[in-house]
Amino acid sequence: MSRNFTDSVIGMLGPARNGLPPAEAWEGLERKLGIQLPDDYKEIIGGYAPVQMNWHLFLGHPSTPRWNLGKWMRGTVEAFSRSDLTEAECPGFPNGPLFGGPSGLIPLVGTDRGEYVFGVVDEASGEWRLLTCDGDEQDFDEYYMPFSEWLYRYLSGEGMFGPDSAVFYPGPVVFESMPMTESERSNTWYGPERGM
Numbered sequence: 001m002s003r004n005f006t007d008s009v010i011g012m013l014g015p016a017r018n019g020l021p022p023a024e025a026w027e028g029l030e031r032k033l034g035i036q037l038p039d040d041y042k043e044i045i046g047g048y049a050p051v052q053m054n055w056h057l058f059l060g061h062p063s064t065p066r067w068n069l070g071k072w073m074r075g076t077v078e079a080f081s082r083s084d085l086t087e088a089e090c091p092g093f094p095n096g097p098l099f100g101g102p103s104g105l106i107p108l109v110g111t112d113r114g115e116y117v118f119g120v121v122d123e124a125s126g127e128w129r130l131l132t133c134d135g136d137e138q139d140f141d142e143y144y145m146p147f148s149e150w151l152y153r154y155l156s157g158e159g160m161f162g163p164d165s166a167v168f169y170p171g172p173v174v175f176e177s178m179p180m181t182e183s184e185r186s187n188t189w190y191g192p193e194r195g196m
Contacts, residue, residue, distance in 0.1 A: 005148035006040045012155055013173055014191040016047030018061075025063035029070045034102035035121065038128050040148040041108060045069065050178040054155065054169045056111040058178075067178045076107040076116065083138065090131065090140040092120075097140075105131060108147060115161045117150065132161045 010016070026046075030036050049059035050067035060069035077100040090097040090105075098104030105118035108130075116133040118140075130143040130150055141162035143150055154160040157168025173191035 003149075005146060005152045006043055009044055009148050009152050009155075010047070012152065012191060012194055013044075013048060013175075017175075017189075018047060018049070020046040021061065021063040029062050029073075032070065033073070033100070033106060035106065037106070038119065038147055040146050041119070044148060044151065048175075052112075052176040052178065054167070054174050055176070056113060056167065057154070058110055058112065060109075064180065066180055072110075073107050076110070077104075080105070080107075085138060085140075089138060092122075092129075092131075092142070111161075115165075117147075119147065134162050134165060 026037070026042055045059055045061065049061040049069070050064055052058050058067075060067050060072045062069045080097075080099045085097050099118075100106070103121070103123070105120050108117045108119050110116045118131045118133065119128050120131065121127070122129050127144075128146070130145065130147065131140045132143065133140050139162065143160070145153075150160055155173055157166055159166035171190075172193055175189050175191065177186045177188075179186050
């Protein structure tokens with residue numbers, strides 16, 4: 001039996017602190033993208049975002065005015081669409097990568113180090129595959145796994161933005177809230193003990 005990485009991630013993060021976004025928030029975003037996002041991605045984002053994890057990884061939210069996932073996705077697509085990346089840098093795109101849905105790369109999460117996780121539906125299999133961009137050289141690495149497995153491995157300290165990209169923080173996952181107003185301060189909390 002295959003492992004349920006969504007449950008594994010939730011076990012690592014602890015109980016969700018946010019109420020799930022209304023279905024209309026996801027439906028509106030997916031309509032604009034022209035594609036349905038993976039269920040495991042929506043479950044994790046909906047339960048924890050907007051938040052920064054382990055000082056680097058940002059998760060936006062589909063229904064908040066600040067740290068809005070759809071706005072971040074559009075801005076990231078626009079920025080990457082202006083690049084002149086080749087297939088050598090981004091595998092699976094013979095004429096260079098496309099950004100934005102339904103057949104291009106959709107940004108899912110990013111870090112404060114300029115790293116990005118993109119998802120795209122594989123034309124042959126219809127399955128989602130992930131491509132990560134390391135931020136410095138803008139080289140992409142491919143991962144054939146669900147988002148929840150990618151996140152689990154990333155938080156476990158594996159190199160999930162390509163070779164030599166591992167960042168491991170022992171102990172519980174550290175969360176930092178994203179202030180919803182200019183005057184609000186962020187606060188920090190911790191997930192359950194992971195024995196790591």
